Amino acid sequence: MIHFVGAGSGAPDLITVRGKKYLEEADIIIYAGSLVNPQLLEYAKPGAEIYNSAKMTLEEVLEVMITAEQNQKMTVRLHTGDPSLYGAIREQMDVLDEKQIAYDYCPGVSSFCGAASALNLEYTLPDVSQSVIITRMAGRTPVPAKESIESFAAHQATMVVFLSTGMLEELSRRLIEGGYQPDTPAAIVYKATWEDEKTFVCTVDTLAKTAAEHNITKTALMIIGDVVAHTRYDRSKLYDPGFTTEFREASE
Structure with a gap:
């Protein structure tokens, strides 16, 4: 299985609970070294193989993933922030689809x-x-x-x-x-x-x-x-005492 994981915006404790769990379990970690905080790699288990994709081509990244699958190893593809924003994940997923290799996607804090x-x-x-x-x-x-x-x-x-x-x-x-x-x-x-x-x-x-x-x-x-500047704005209706919601009647 391959897990695309959002590393979060930078702080190592802003990765999701699910993302951290995948990192701890991974046999192979391919991380975007130009942007991902390297402190996140401290969650890796002893013996995990770690690759810095900043120094790799798409073909080299996919080769590591495909080889890991052939060897029945679990891979985490660790992207910065949330992978859906400027993460170049679709081109990876399309090849995995062609190869009929299973993957999923764990969102992160952009x-x-x-x-x-x-x-x-x-x-x-x-x-x-x-x-x-x-x-x-x-x-x-x-x-x-x-x-x-x-x-x-x-x-x-x-x-x-x-x-x-x-x-x-x-x-x-x-x-x-x-x-x-x-x-x-x-x-x-x-x-x-x-x-x-x-x-x-x-x-x-x-x-x-x-x-x-x-x-x-x-x-x-x-x-x-x-x-x-947040110097001029209207009060939210959601908490306005004069506004009725599904959960609260207006009090004014």
Whole structure:
């Protein structure tokens, strides 16, 4: 059996109980070494074989998985955050499907959730934003033309931008071209939930300046929108005494 496991956003105790159990039982662990906290490997049992996929091709990763299955060994494919976001898992699963090799997927805490915790932030403030757009800038890996930063910015929803720390001047320009005001609140979160986590609150037009001042060049994500400032929002109806729910009658 092969288990795709989300390692969580960084802190080793933010892996799920199920994910930790799989790590403890695994004969083979293939982890995304460029981003996964190596402290998680301390959960591995003695004798477990450990591979760093940062130094491997897709074909080499699959060869390890297939060989493990032939030898009736259990494999954990350990991805950063939650594997469904920028995890490149579908291409692995498709080959396993072709080979009729069984696998499952254990979700993890995404870094966009870790970033919210770092800032004590609520992404969906009433009357401010009820939607979160998760995206990235086009780099060596392209982004579909229909998913441009400008087109998303036009919605004025909360935006979380992954994998774009080295392109912040362009990001700011495109956010403003799409409709955000230059002074729209923004934040940079570096290595959310890791021991060396750093957070910086700024504005859309000062993203690049803020990153440069603090020497942030990678392993960060950007949050864009008025929820960062959380200075103006409506009270939740769910806990309003004048609001009836399935479980409570209005008291006013």
